[in-house]
Amino acid sequence: MGHVDGETAVAALGSGRWRAYVSPSWSISGTPNGGYSALPLLRAMGELAGQPDPVSATIHYLRPALGDAAAELTASAVRRGRRTVVVRGELAQDGEARLVATAVFADLATPAGEGPELTLPAPSIPGPDACTPRAELVQGVELALLDRVDVRVYLDATSGRAVVDGWVRFVDDTPPDPLTLVLLTDVFPPSAIAVVGPTGWVPTIELTVHVRRRPAPGWIQARFETDDLHDGRMVESGCLWDETGALVARSRQLGLLRR
Amino acid sequence: MGHVDGETAVAALGSGRWRAYVSPSWSISGTPNGGYSALPLLRAMGELAGQPDPVSATIHYLRPALGDAAAELTASAVRRGRRTVVVRGELAQDGEARLVATAVFADLATPAGEGPELTLPAPSIPGPDACTPRAELVQGVELALLDRVDVRVYLDATSGRAVVDGWVRFVDDTPPDPLTLVLLTDVFPPSAIAVVGPTGWVPTIELTVHVRRRPAPGWIQARFETDDLHDGRMVESGCLWDETGALVARSRQLGLLRR
Numbered sequence: 122m123g124h125v126d127g128e129t130a131v132a133a134l135g136s137g138r139w140r141a142y143v144s145p146s147w148s149i150s151g152t153p154n155g156g157y158s159a160l161p162l163l164r165a166m167g168e169l170a171g172q173p174d175p176v177s178a179t180i181h182y183l184r185p186a187l188g189d190a191a192a193e194l195t196a197s198a199v200r201r202g203r204r205t206v207v208v209r210g211e212l213a214q215d216g217e218a219r220l221v222a223t224a225v226f227a228d229l230a231t232p233a234g235e236g237p238e239l240t241l242p243a244p245s246i247p248g249p250d251a252c253t254p255r256a257e258l259v260q261g262v263e264l265a266l267l268d269r270v271d272v273r274v275y276l277d278a279t280s281g282r283a284v285v286d287g288w289v290r291f292v293d294d295t296p297p298d299p300l301t302l303v304l305l306t307d308v309f310p311p312s313a314i315a316v317v318g319p320t321g322w323v324p325t326i327e328l329t330v331h332v333r334r335r336p337a338p339g340w341i342q343a344r345f346e347t348d349d350l351h352d353g354r355m356v357e358s359g360c361l362w363d364e365t366g367a368l369v370a371r372s373r374q375l376g377l378l379r380r
Numbered sequence: 381m382g383h384v385d386g387e388t389a390v391a392a393l394g395s396g397r398w399r400a401y402v403s404p405s406w407s408i409s410g411t412p413n414g415g416y417s418a419l420p421l422l423r424a425m426g427e428l429a430g431q432p433d434p435v436s437a438t439i440h441y442l443r444p445a446l447g448d449a450a451a452e453l454t455a456s457a458v459r460r461g462r463r464t465v466v467v468r469g470e471l472a473q474d475g476e477a478r479l480v481a482t483a484v485f486a487d488l489a490t491p492a493g494e495g496p497e498l499t500l501p502a503p504s505i506p507g508p509d510a511c512t513p514r515a516e517l518v519q520g521v522e523l524a525l526l527d528r529v530d531v532r533v534y535l536d537a538t539s540g541r542a543v544v545d546g547w548v549r550f551v552d553d554t555p556p557d558p559l560t561l562v563l564l565t566d567v568f569p570p571s572a573i574a575v576v577g578p579t580g581w582v583p584t585i586e587l588t589v590h591v592r593r594r595p596a597p598g599w600i601q602a603r604f605e606t607d608d609l610h611d612g613r614m615v616e617s618g619c620l621w622d623e624t625g626a627l628v629a630r631s632r633q634l635g636l637l638r639r
Binding site: 176179181183209211223233234235237238240241283313316317326327331333334348351352353356368371377380 | 435436438440442443458459464466468470477480482484488491492493494495496497498499500542572575576585586588590592593606607608609610611612613614615617627630632634636637638639
């Protein structure tokens with residue numbers, strides 16, 4: 122079992138309760154990464170749903186999660202349809218709710234309809250080996266999670282836009298799956314750095330990820346853009362593509378840029 | 381009191397419970413519009429929060445709401461911070477949950493930080509009087525809600541993109557506010573019509589709205605785009621601007637295009 126699966130495993134306690142251990146190995150400046158801390162919760166919610174793929178997952182970050190600490194998870198289904206199941210869940214540590222999530226689980230192998238298709242092609246960027254390892258960017262944070270994810274960043278200084286492109290894969294070569302794509306939407310530096318410079322820690326208020334296809338093994342290509350920053354509140358949107366160029370996930374988050 | 385306020389009013393019953401009446405006047409083919417049915421719930425959640433503005437509101441549509449019927453609302457705060465309050469809520473009718481929501485309430489008049497700003501300018505489109513009233517578009521649905529909202533649509537057939545532009549205001553001239561912007565993100569025809577033709581009813585699975593600024597009185601300009609439609613599941617993103625050109629809300633939804 123790879124690191125990401127082992128370090129987001131959950132143990133069912135029955136009656137919609139699970140127990141997990143939040144590892145310190147996915148932290149940014151001592152706080153577990155938000156994409157990472159959402160994974161045990163979504164994993165428990167998916168077990169309850171009995172459908173494999175989080176086609177929509179919204180996570181609200183209430184308080185920082187605690188690394189190297191146990192977590193209590195609770196989840197309940199609010200709607201069991203034939204093809205989709207909607208589940209709400211909560212991750213608590215030390216008796217306090219840290220994250221709440223609502224997610225829609227379905228089977229991406231079962232089409233919901235037929236007809237025309239529209240997609241966003243992956244932008245043309247240099248390959249992973251020609252991009253900058255995230256560790257070499259100055260962002261004002263300490264990045265333990267780079268022992269778990271290999272993040273390569275491409276910044277086009279001529280664009281004038283707050284865009285970060287790049288590539289990501291798990292360091293131990295665990296292939297991405299629909300659940301771990303949620304994590305991979307949250308491991309790049311904030312795209313605001315492309316226009317405002319080092320940002321420090323950018324707390325996420327709410328993150329919504331739409332998983333669109335099951336990813337092929339290999340690198341995930343990513344693009345994130347902050348096109349809307351006002352009074353310290355920013356909307357960042359992202360796209361992930363797999364190595365075949367298929368659009369596999371979309372993300373949008375509301376975050377705080379405190380400076 | 382205008383129609384939108386009167387027809388989304390809630391009566392507090394205490395202990396995190398409210399009662400509302402869902403009007404049949406905001407329906408599409410007999411089902412209350414999703415933006416409309418979310419409003420009494422968000423109104424109750426905002427009362428509980430004690431902060432005025434839904435800076436992030438995520439609504440999951442579990443079953444169609446019922447028009448001309450009472451609704452039971454429940455809400456609870458999962459996090460009360462000094463500046464933001466996170467609330468979860470549920471709208472039930474006939475004993476069944478129809479909508480669940482999670483929203484972050486804050487005061488848009490209080491900046492969360494200072495520093496650079498980024499925004500999306502409103503596209504240049506013809507004025508409201510030069511656009512097409514929504515009632516004149518063939519979409520294959522019956523639109524009672526057009527007695528409540530005046531929706532003007534601009535379709536640029538040369539763009540090749542699934543984009544719908546236009547303008548909207550309440551028929552009785554009620555000025556828009558941060559809460560009612562949520563409704564206004566969901567009253568345009570599905571932008572997919574621009575490339576696939578009449579779509580019929582497009583059920584929303586999940587809708588997330590970020591309210592960015594309090595809107596000035598007058599028309600709201602809107603743009604919606606579906607850039608990602610696969611196996612009948614579509615991601616549609618929207619922007620709303622007020623009459624001064626300020627970006628006031630962003631939306632993204634996962635919907636089903638059944639055809």
